[in-house]
Amino acid sequence: MKYSFKTAEQLLKLCKKHNLPISLIAKRYEAERCDKPIATVRRKMKQARDAMYEAVRKGIKSDEKTETKMTGGDAKNLFKQLNNLRNMMGNKVTVRAMAYATAVGEQNANMGRIVAFPTAGGAGVIPGTLFSCAEHFHAGKRKLLRGMFTSAAIGLIIAEGATLSAAKGGCQAEVGAAVSMAAAGLTEMRNGTPEQCVHAAAMALKSYLGLVCDPLGGLVEVPCIKRNALGCMVAIGASDMAIAEVESYIPFDEVVGAMKEIAEIMSPKLRETALGGLAVTKTGIEIKRKLGLI
Amino acid sequence: MSTHSIFDIAGPIMVGPSSSHTAGACKIGQYARALFHKTPKKVTFYLHGSFGEVYKGHATDRALLAGVMKFRTSDTRIKTSFDIAKEKGIAYKFIKKDLGAKCHPNTVKMVLESGKEKMTITGSSIGGGMIEIVKLNNFEISLKGVAGKYLSLVVSHDDNPEIIVKLGKKLKALGLKIANIESTSYKKKTLSVLSIEGKRITIPEAKEMETIEGVDFVRALTKIDN
Numbered sequence: 451m452k453y454s455f456k457t458a459e460q461l462l463k464l465c466k467k468h469n470l471p472i473s474l475i476a477k478r479y480e481a482e483r484c485d486k487p488i489a490t491v492r493r494k495m496k497q498a499r500d501a502m503y504e505a506v507r508k509g510i511k512s513d514e515k516t517e518t519k520m521t522g523g524d525a526k527n528l529f530k531q532l533n534n535l536r537n538m539m540g541n542k543v544t545v546r547a548m549a550y551a552t553a554v555g556e557q558n559a560n561m562g563r564i565v566a567f568p569t570a571g572g573a574g575v576i577p578g579t580l581f582s583c584a585e586h587f588h589a590g591k592r593k594l595l596r597g598m599f600t601s602a603a604i605g606l607i608i609a610e611g612a613t614l615s616a617a618k619g620g621c622q623a624e625v626g627a628a629v630s631m632a633a634a635g636l637t638e639m640r641n642g643t644p645e646q647c648v649h650a651a652a653m654a655l656k657s658y659l660g661l662v663c664d665p666l667g668g669l670v671e672v673p674c675i676k677r678n679a680l681g682c683m684v685a686i687g688a689s690d691m692a693i694a695e696v697e698s699y700i701p702f703d704e705v706v707g708a709m710k711e712i713a714e715i716m717s718p719k720l721r722e723t724a725l726g727g728l729a730v731t732k733t734g735i736e737i738k739r740k741l742g743l744i
Numbered sequence: 745m746s747t748h749s750i751f752d753i754a755g756p757i758m759v760g761p762s763s764s765h766t767a768g769a770c771k772i773g774q775y776a777r778a779l780f781h782k783t784p785k786k787v788t789f790y791l792h793g794s795f796g797e798v799y800k801g802h803a804t805d806r807a808l809l810a811g812v813m814k815f816r817t818s819d820t821r822i823k824t825s826f827d828i829a830k831e832k833g834i835a836y837k838f839i840k841k842d843l844g845a846k847c848h849p850n851t852v853k854m855v856l857e858s859g860k861e862k863m864t865i866t867g868s869s870i871g872g873g874m875i876e877i878v879k880l881n882n883f884e885i886s887l888k889g890v891a892g893k894y895l896s897l898v899v900s901h902d903d904n905p906e907i908i909v910k911l912g913k914k915l916k917a918l919g920l921k922i923a924n925i926e927s928t929s930y931k932k933k934t935l936s937v938l939s940i941e942g943k944r945i946t947i948p949e950a951k952e953m954e955t956i957e958g959v960d961f962v963r964a965l966t967k968i969d970n
Contacts, residue, residue: 454747480750494751501757501818518801558760561803561823566873568753570763598754605753614753615871617764631753669801670761741801 453479456610458648458702461603465644472634472644473599476606495595495602498565502554502577505564509553516559518737521671525553528679540683543586547682551578555675567598568605568614571621571663571670572628574678576601579632579685583639593639601635604651611706612713616663617722619713625677626658626709632685637692652698652705654688659705660712662720664727667737673728756873757818764850765795765802768869770822773811775877775887776854776865779898779963784856786835787812793849795869796840805838808852817873851878883928883935887965896965897938897945902958903929908936910956915940918949933960 453475455461464475480491510529515522528549531538538545551574558564564573580597583589605614608627613619633654634647642650666672698705719726724743728734738744758767777783789808791799799805803822810825813832821828829836843851848868856863866879877887880898887896901907912922920942927936945964953962 456747476750483747483749491750495754498751498754498757561759561761561766561806561820563757563759563818563820565755565757566763566767567755569872570758570760570767573760599750602750602754606748606750609748609753617871667801668798743797 451479451482453482455479455603456607458604458607458651458706461607462644462648471596471600471638472603472647473596473638476599476603479603492595495598496591498567499591499594499598501563502565502567503581505554505557505562506550506577506581508562509555509557510549512553512556512560514556514560516556516671518667518669518671518741520666520669520737521559521675522556524675525549525556528552543582544683544686546585547578547582547686548679549578550581551575551678551682552675554578555670555678559669559671559675567601568609568627568631569616569624571616571674572624572626572678572681574675575625575628575681575685576632576635578678578682579636580639582682583636583686587640589639597635597639599635600638600647601631604631604634604648607702608655608706608709611703612710619709620716620721621661621663621674621677622655622658622709623713624663625674625681626655626661628678629658629681629685629688630655632682633688633692636685636689640689640693642689642693646692646695648702649696649698650688650692652700652702653691653696654684655702655705655709656698656700657684657688659709660716662716662727663722664720664729664734665722665724666729666734667741667743668722668724668729752872758873759807759818759820759822762802763873764869764871765798765804766807766822767817767873768850768871768875769795769804769807769852770811770815770817771873771875772852772867772869772877773808773854774814774816775811775867775875775965776856776863777812777814778965779865779877779880780856780858780861780863781961781963782858783814783832784812784834784858786857788837788839788855790839790841790843790853790855792841792843792847792851792853795850795852796842799838804852808854809834809836812854812856847878848876853879880935882930885928885935885937886926887937897940897950898963898965899936899938899953900960901934901936901956903932903934904958907956907958911938911953911959914953914956918945919943920945
């Protein structure tokens, strides 16, 4: 295979060899892998983009609480603040990103349709970050797709080198991976070089190493949705740093290796079993009792 | 396939909240429906391990039932599948049950019934929305729900190798090639899973193959998507 890659090093080599951005390598990789024309691959990504857009659109209007009453309506609260930005410390881009990410998280918890990009638990970060920033610099839909392809390429490297499952690696593998992917995607949308994209991904992932998965009652609600929202801030920050030519001292592949190692030593109690961390706080136990789990 | 697809990462498009407990469960239901070949009148689900523990919070029950009604994993009607099943007159029951330590933690055994016909199917959700059907009636099988080039044909027939030869001829006439056959036998009956290269098989074509002597049923698992 001409465009095959499993590590960031291989990916960057391919970018250099063909003088192409990461997104185009990812597109060609997929076309080659499934033996389909590039147009088919693009169309599939468009479907994902449209589904994410729908989830955001529904989520920012929704007041609906989940069956557990733990979450719901926060996306609307955040989105309202866009008319009242003097009250906010973050700017329009970050507040909107948080609103969008929360919208997707709430839709997921309420059984709405979302895109598991890379997983259902971390599905808010990429639409939050990429959509809000795309609106800011009036990027066309085409550019948004480029961001999504780059994000997916980074996710692929994490899946190959470590894992994208919280049951295996904790939250670092879901929200952490999503933040890293979004940082790279955003950097490409801002015309960063492939190297800068990978540096952004590395810096973002480094700040999430070791994050455990400890959801209340084992449900994808608390703290997942808020972690998605705040993850957008880190993604935007990491991308800003990369554009400012700050480089990750540790190469991305080594960060992924570290993530894998941490996943291996992480106690199963902190891997999506609701047996440790926030899940066993006083509030967590109450929720478990309410759900009839104990 | 060992390498990941870009769309394993950017997808699937699904109804929340969990890829293994909701999307995977729906897919197991779809497979059961495809193997049973009709909408059942009655379904009983035996939920094992983590499926048994947390099925309510993750809507595993609603997703399984939705799958049996042929809903896709991205169909928002999953949320109301109980009501839709009642409208369609499908009786359903969920029972928590230990299916043995050998089973994957996310496993469900389904008993589908329609009049005299009855089929038992056991499936596991193995992560990220991927699934595996591990048992059909008394046959241990391995049907993986991974999209790829190969299409599967599940055939139940008498213990007679000639039947497969006849089937192969019919497939050849349709321009299809058998890439792999896996067979399991139980009490003079054999269940073969044929991996086929080429185009999709239509329902009339599958029905036609059922006319071969000694064949109980032929099921084409080609239409399953998301």
